[in-house]
Amino acid sequence: MSILEGVESVLAMFEHGRHEVTFNDVIDELGLAKSSASRLLAQMVRYRLLELQPSTRRYRPGTLLIRAAQAATQAHPFDEQCRAILAALSDSTGFTAYLSMLDGTDTVVLQRLNGSNPVQVLSPPGARRPAFTTAMGRVLLSRLPAAEFSARYGTSGARKLPEAPAGCPATVAELAERVASASRERSAIAVNEGMPGIGAVATTLADPLSGDVRGLCLSFTAMQVSQAQAQALRETLVQAVAPVGQRLGDPLWLQPGDSAAK
Structure with missing residues (x-):
């Protein structure tokens, strides 16, 4: 060979x-x-x-393969629509925007759009993070069928998650609760969780034709945004994604959902 x-x-x-x-x-x-x-x-x-x-x-x-895949996905019309949403939001808010996917129990950054604020939260394309530690991860996990979630994390709710940072779910049961909340609200917020001093709001969009699911996220430093502002930012993100999801026929956005501003 x-x-x-x-x-x-x-x-x-x-x-x-x-x-x-x-x-x-x-x-x-x-x-x-x-x-x-x-x-x-x-x-x-x-x-x-x-x-x-x-x-x-x-x-x-490895990272070389992921970055090659990123270059390929940039030409994908679905990813172009996701990027357009994020570009508009990054321009209007000044925050860093990310397009990510789920790989096993990790999120992988596909694209990053830098904002205009002097302080930016920067993770390069190809960067991985445990999905249970981030808003992006939990909204992507919320797209999985229950059997697939169990296949990745096990069926024991008492199972400890590895090296869970402060503020993050410590067990599979706690993660399942957070994921269920993200599913109901079609979005998630995480502040001072997986990365101290960092906050993010995230939601998802799926292409029914290809089956691809993407996470869309705005990230900021915790000192830049109050809790009320983070809730408003989440609502802004949801309102930007919803009409695109409806146009694509994404089932998540064709059904009524809980208000994101809770």
Whole structure:
């Protein structure tokens, strides 16, 4: 097997919704010797085609692949519509806007639009964060069927979430409550949670044709926005996304929802 054939074979393991693979997966499924698999995976990590998680020793797509995918998605009409919403909101509010997707139990930044405020919250395209720690993550999780949520987090509500920062859900049950709230309100707010001193409002938009779901978010420093202003900002975001969702036929926006301004 040539090096390119090996790279293609490893990347093909992610084709059908798989988010991570192990060293043993590569050996067993590709029929490689341990030494060959070790060299191949090490090279793929070195060149950012894969990322090795130190805590789990599992491999997932690397930043180079994610950024290549980002370049491709920028030409996707659905993402262009999402970007147009965020560009208008970033221009009108001055805050940083993000377009993200859910990958396993992480959010991944696809696009970032810098605002005009002197103080900006900046995460580069390709950046990952645990979904349970952010407003963006919880609205994206709210799109999952219950069985899929359980597949990713387990069925035990008492299960502890890993290294939960202050203010974030500490257990699967607490996360499920926050996700249910995001589903009812079709949006979420997080201030001083996963990132101290940082706040965000987020919602989602889905393309019924492709099945793609995107998270749309405005991020700000906690000192810039009061609680009442954050609620108003969430309502502004929802009002901007709702007509696009209705035009696309996104079921979330075709049904009545709780007021976001609670």
